[in-house]
Amino acid sequence: MTALPAPPSPAPERTPAEALAARAPLRILIAAVGALILIDVTPSLGAVHDSLRQGIDPIMDVTGLWQGTWQLFAPNVDKMNVRVEAEIVFSDGQRAVWHSPDWPRLSSWQRFVLFRHQEYYDNIRLDDSKLAWRPLARHLARTVSPPLGGDAVPERVTLKRVWAQIPKLEAGAEPVPPGPYERFDREFTFYTWTPGAP
Numbered sequence: 001m002t003a004l005p006a007p008p009s010p011a012p013e014r015t016p017a018e019a020l021a022a023r024a025p026l027r028i029l030i031a032a033v034g035a036l037i038l039i040d041v042t043p044s045l046g047a048v049h050d051s052l053r054q055g056i057d058p059i060m061d062v063t064g065l066w067q068g069t070w071q072l073f074a075p076n077v078d079k080m081n082v083r084v085e086a087e088i089v090f091s092d093g094q095r096a097v098w099h100s101p102d103w104p105r106l107s108s109w110q111r112f113v114l115f116r117h118q119e120y121y122d123n124i125r126l127d128d129s130k131l132a133w134r135p136l137a138r139h140l141a142r143t144v145s146p147p148l149g150g151d152a153v154p155e156r157v158t159l160k161r162v163w164a165q166i167p168k169l170e171a172g173a174e175p176v177p178p179g180p181y182e183r184f185d186r187e188f189t190f191y192t193w194t195p196g197a198p
Contacts, residue, residue: 036060041067082163083184084121086137088144090152096144099162104182125161125190133159137193159191 014022039052040060060066085099100121101114111118124132141154162184 033065036065037067040065079166079168080163081166081182081184082122082125082161084125085160085162085184085187086140086144087156087158087160088140088154089156089158090146090150091155092146092150092152094146094148094150094152096147098140098144127190130191133191134193134197137191141193141195153195155194157193158189159193160187160189162187 036056036059039049039056042049044050044053057066083100083102085097088096088098090096101110101118103111103118106114123129124136137157137159141157144154146152163186164182164184165186
């Protein structure tokens with residue numbers, strides 16, 4: 001009868017110092033990531049801070065840690081309420097109007113889930129984003145249906161910036177009711193797509 005092999009001996013227990021040493025690289029990594037993000041998102045504290053931020057910029061971009069700008073409400077509050085609209089004209093004469101999500105009418109959950117979408121629409125209207133205008137127009141041509149149905153195909157998509165001025169709040173004045181800055185009464189056409197357009 002063959003003897004069974006002996007069970008492996010249990011691994012020796014690590015001492016507290018060895019356990020701490022084993023976790024040290026992870027802790028260092030977490031601290032380094034936290035420090036990079038802190039340097040990146042803190043408003044400018046002077047020339048040394050600006051130099052540090054410039055130095056870590058490639059690391060932030062490559063790792064995906066870059067936070068973007070975090071200019072929320074101060075010191076310069078928004079003075080315009082802006083959204084993107086599109087008019088889609090179909091081959092049978094029908095017209096459909098599409099617009100970016102209406103932020104104030106979204107639920108808290110929708111705002112959380114769609115935050116990056118909102119940032120996309122806020123930035124795509126800018127001239128710096130002109131390379132993205134054609135893909136957006138083509139996407140809308142593919143996804144927006146004629147309002148009355150049918151087989152009509154899109155012949156033109158016109159992208160517009162529409163906005164409303166936010167009234168300046170004077171010191172001691174009553175808060176402005178939402179009505180005036182929800183009237184998108186100003187517009188600018190910034191791109192027109194047709195099926196043959198490059």
